[in-house]
Amino acid sequence: MLEMNHVSFHYKDGKNILENIDLQIEQGEVVSIIGNNGEGKSTLARIMAGILKPTEGNVTIDGINAYEKKHFKSIRKKVGIVFQNPENQILFNSVYDDMAFALNNLALTDQENRIKDALKKVGMEAYEKENPFQLSLGQKQRINIASVLAVNPKYMILDEPTTMIDANGKQKIYSIMRNLKKEKQTIIFVTNHMNEILLSNRIIILKNKKIDHIIKREELFEKLEELEKLHIQLPDMIQFVKLLQQGGVHINLQEYTLEALSKIIIGKIKNNN
Amino acid sequence: MKNVIKFLSFIVYLVILFYIKELKILLLLVLLHFSFIYVLKINFRLAIKRLAWLLPFVIFTTGINSIISGYLYGIFIGVRLLAAYTITYIFINSITTREMADTIGKLLFPLKMLQVDVESITLIIAISLSILPIMLEEIKQKKYAIESKGMHLRWNHMLILLKPIFISILNRTNELENALITKGYEEG
Numbered sequence: 222m223l224e225m226n227h228v229s230f231h232y233k234d235g236k237n238i239l240e241n242i243d244l245q246i247e248q249g250e251v252v253s254i255i256g257n258n259g260e261g262k263s264t265l266a267r268i269m270a271g272i273l274k275p276t277e278g279n280v281t282i283d284g285i286n287a288y289e290k291k292h293f294k295s296i297r298k299k300v301g302i303v304f305q306n307p308e309n310q311i312l313f314n315s316v317y318d319d320m321a322f323a324l325n326n327l328a329l330t331d332q333e334n335r336i337k338d339a340l341k342k343v344g345m346e347a348y349e350k351e352n353p354f355q356l357s358l359g360q361k362q363r364i365n366i367a368s369v370l371a372v373n374p375k376y377m378i379l380d381e382p383t384t385m386i387d388a389n390g391k392q393k394i395y396s397i398m399r400n401l402k403k404e405k406q407t408i409i410f411v412t413n414h415m416n417e418i419l420l421s422n423r424i425i426i427l428k429n430k431k432i433d434h435i436i437k438r439e440e441l442f443e444k445l446e447e448l449e450k451l452h453i454q455l456p457d458m459i460q461f462v463k464l465l466q467q468g469g470v471h472i473n474l475q476e477y478t479l480e481a482l483s484k485i486i487i488g489k490i491k492n493n494n
Numbered sequence: 495m496k497n498v499i500k501f502l503s504f505i506v507y508l509v510i511l512f513y514i515k516e517l518k519i520l521l522l523l524v525l526l527h528f529s530f531i532y533v534l535k536i537n538f539r540l541a542i543k544r545l546a547w548l549l550p551f552v553i554f555t556t557g558i559n560s561i562i563s564g565y566l567y568g569i570f571i572g573v574r575l576l577a578a579y580t581i582t583y584i585f586i587n588s589i590t591t592r593e594m595a596d597t598i599g600k601l602l603f604p605l606k607m608l609q610v611d612v613e614s615i616t617l618i619i620a621i622s623l624s625i626l627p628i629m630l631e632e633i634k635q636k637k638y639a640i641e642s643k644g645m646h647l648r649w650n651h652m653l654i655l656l657k658p659i660f661i662s663i664l665n666r667t668n669e670l671e672n673a674l675i676t677k678g679y680e681e682g
Contacts, residue, residue, distance in 0.1 A: 294680070298678075313624045314591050326677060327678040354628055368677070
């Protein structure tokens with residue numbers, strides 16, 4: 222379990238970013254963190270990943286303090302993070318060297334197979350010998366995801382992984398996330414794109430430096446009014462279903478996919494005919 | 495070890511180039527180097543493009559030496575520079591920045607006895623070599639940003655470019671530090 226206890230963070234000039242955050246994330250969960258710009262989402266992601274120390278409180282990962290120097294390597298093996306800007310995480314001008322760097326530091330064996338398997342998961346196996354700096358932003362981000370997967374951490378944190386990526390690249394990253402979800406990988410992702418929250422089991426809403434709400438995905442329809450009061454724009458699919466329901470068409474959506482929604486609508490049209 | 499031998503051989507070859515006295519031999523070597531670039535399928539077009547950047551320096555050096563010691567000597571110096579450029583181009587295309595840094599690290603190995611952190615130096619070299627082209631591109635982008643806001647940059651305006659570049663370098667350094675931590679790098 223990844224646990225945050227009474228975590229607060231402020232800069233040296235006293236500017237408060239986060240206040241009294243308490244959070245537990247179980248293994249196998251997919252959790253999304255949403256909030257307006259400046260609410261501290263990225264700061265929270267970095268604190269969770271153990272690379273930014275909170276000014277108060279502590280973070281433990283499977284019972285280990287995330288900031289004790291003696292546990293540095295253990296923590297790095299347990300939790301990986303992908304930054305928002307794909308350029309910020311690439312160190313070397315060879316995909317293989319860049320991915321092998323973490324494996325060398327953490328003394329992880331069987332490097333070649335780890336790298337090949339990780340690249341295959343993100344669909345970039347043909348780019349092993351390429352210069353990552355010369356790839357597109359979407360490809361760079363997939364390489365960064367592969368670099369984390371090669372270490373095989375228990376917890377994977379994605380800080381707005383699709384923000385700088387084009388539509389095609391976004392779809393590829395969503396596909397990777399869905400596959401990882403099926404493999405029971407624990408994923409915590411920060412997002413500004415409301416449609417992405419449908420990938421998660423739990424949605425954490427940050428507001429005024431605190432956790433304002435935690436909503437389970439199956440509770441989304443019940444909490445629509447609360448979300449609207451928080452000025453959270455609903456995912457397109459939820460908005461569409463809400464409009465249908467307002468028009469008298471009852472939709473009982475179990476799976477938040479276009480396929481599931483279209484099946485229900487087609488079924489209803491056929492029944493009416 | 496293979497890369498150390500490659501690097502030392504390259505250095506020795508470069509030194510030998512500067513002891514060759516015959517223009518014909520140097521011309522032959524330049525042709526041979528270009529043939530290697532073509533046969534080894536190293537980016538030939540890029541080699542010519544990069545040579546175009548170097549050409550003003552080669553022409554200047556040839557010119558100065560021609561004035562001082564005669565046109566034959568000037569041409570001799572120019573061809574020697576071309577030979578040095580072409581073999582350097584072949585070498586840098588045969589080794590990655592990481593391998594280059596590791597090679598330098600191995601050669602600096604004796605400094606470990608003086609408690610010098612050779613591994614950190616190796617890492618700095620590797621990352622610097624990789625990041626340098628990106629920083630140059632970022633400088634170009636900052637220049638475009640300033641020009642898009644209506645200022646035509648001249649030499650006496652270059653100080654205006656310094657501040658955003660400096661901030662960019664600091665931000666990049668901060669992010670590099672985070673990237674190193676996430677990839678399990680521990681200092682010392």
